[in-house]
Amino acid sequence: MQVKIVAERCQGHGMCNMVCPSVFKYDDDGFGYVVPGLEQVPANLADDVSLAEIQCPERAIVIES
Template sequence: MRMKIDDENCTGHGRCAKYAPNVFRLDDDGYNVDRGSEIEVPAGEEKTALLGMKSCPERAITIVEE
């Protein structure tokens, strides 16, 4: 599963990394380090990744359709 983190709409709520720390990482200011690009969700982390995605108040994280 691949996910995309929107660059402009990530405003540093930090919910993604709270619920899926093995999928999403934050920079020193609290923004998703991968904003503006796509990531591969590690195998076995799909459920937490979806929870992190759903918890984003900005809907800044989306699933990339293969």
């Protein structure tokens, strides 16, 4: 599973960080990014990353499996 945040869509609602803080963090301007190295999602975090994708109000998270 590959995950990314489409920067143009992200508005910094923070849902992904609440659901899966180890993969999704914030930059200084308050927008989300995927922690480098975790774009290829570890199996034990796959469910949380999927939930983050579903919950994102701006649909800014894209998963490719």
